[in-house]
Amino acid sequence: MPDFQQLAKNKILLWSLILTITILWGYAWVVMKASLEFMGPFTFSAFRFGTGTLTLFLILFLVRMGPPPKKYWKHLAVIGFLQTAVVFLAVMFALKFVEAGKSSVLLYSMPMWSSLLAAKFLGEKLNKYKIIGLAIGMVGLLTILGWDIWMKQNLQVIFGELLIVFAAVAWGVSNIYYRIHVTNLPQLQVSAWQMLFGTMAIILATVIMEWGEPVAFTPVSIFYVLFTGVFASAICFTVWFIIISYIDMVTATISTLLVPIFGLLLGYLILDEALTASILIGSGLVIIGIIIAQKKMPVRDKIAE
Template sequence: MIQATRKKSRRWVVDLVLLGALWGASFLFMRIGAAEFGALPTAAVRVGIATLFLLPILLLTRQGPALAQHWKPILLIGVANSGLPFALFCFALLSLSSGLAAVLNATVPMFGALVAWAWFRDRPDNSRLVGLAVGFIGVALLASRSEAPHTGGPGDSASAQLLGVVACLGACLSYGIAASATRRYLAGIPSLATATGSQIGATLFLVLPAIWLWPSHMPSLHAWLALTALGIFCTGVAYILFFRLIAEAGPARALTVTFLVPVFAVVYGAVFLHEPVTMWMLLCAAVIVCGVALSTGIVKLPLGGAAVKQA
């Protein structure tokens, strides 16, 4: 009995590493897909496949009524949580390396803290405020010397790279807004219903633009396989892992996946896409990770000043 309990208590570590590996791979697959499909079709195919994967699971677990009862907020939040950020990241990956985009993605908790501060008046304590400042300094330093994939196309220009960085940060802000909206409007709703409904909402949001911008030449089997893996494993399976991780290990531990995603993404990009990994990029990534650790409260500085929360 004790051994079984210990085994279960350690399973969250396996889930955490696997989730980091899956979400790290999503940047690799998005870049492969966007190169042939374009940004919006790539995002639309991703959420469409994820919907087809999650919907039967939702029905088998009999959580459909929860989705039917709360479909309006779930679908709308799905646009902010999946549709818009996926499209922005796919656009950014036309001019940025997958590793760099993943490092910028690590700022999501900082944007989440800022949105919660503005929305719920959850003022961070002094340690978290320092973390926010450190994190955004790291982003500014990283953006100042961003490295593109060097495809020989228009995405290699400095302006395109800067636009890609802005798109990544816009996606992170969208995630932060979605997190606070979920807290405000979706509390108590089963996680699988929220995950499935969010993908349905994102699909509805992206389907018409994707059809309009669908590539004139049929993408290769390689690109289709990348998007299939992106939709099933990096979205559908990853969502299930994420919510199980929250249930078993708590939100604070689940949040540490933020540190693993860029590591996996940088390794994947270097091995499979031969993307450059510069010392400047690694140093800036370290600064951003420190900022995230402080701004989320995982690491605290011995500073005075308690957080203030207003009703």
């Protein structure tokens, strides 16, 4: 294995990698939306994560990392079902009705749900920063959805937006489940095996829901599958797991907020999606809320609690 210790010392390289990954993940939202012109949402997810799984297992082979102990397989299956199957089946279906930029912001509300779930199931305290951050983030979500959500918006759009919020909650649940059951496994190994199990569920859903539907294989659609499967899923996650081994999780969580920013910007530039005032204000509130929620309590405040 290469000596990745040098990565931690080279801040310019480290943050260049973070910026590159978040741009690629932001662009992935544009690609996911555009892919619906060529195939169904479940079919695309099956091709994407099938390709991603094969790539990750090739990486595991190259670094000589074998399978995890069998006692962890059921936990990895649960994580794969939640984090890969439920999240991306819900997101891809919702993208039929919701713009890519807005979708990315809604899904990346996940840290708020993780904070609530961590308080409930991990015994982590909801300090004043988390409470304020969650409140601001919820206001931001409502602003994105539209305060007149139940009166003037298209019902399909409302359904899609709520489906993405559901996906964000499922992602948060998978994070808590991971913390409880498999934190002692290598993260690359977890990523590969949970994606394998999740892909199995996605293929099953595709066979049930979209069997026989047309699929257009063109240079563009093949690029979409390869980009999201190889680059946005397998390679980006592999590099990301290396990065988070050398930076604190608060910094890592906050840096992922660049993804919906790039998602909004690229959706506007490439797909000609609207950047309304409510989307911009709501997105800003969500990002501010998550940053505040990740803020550490001063030592004196912790002692006073």
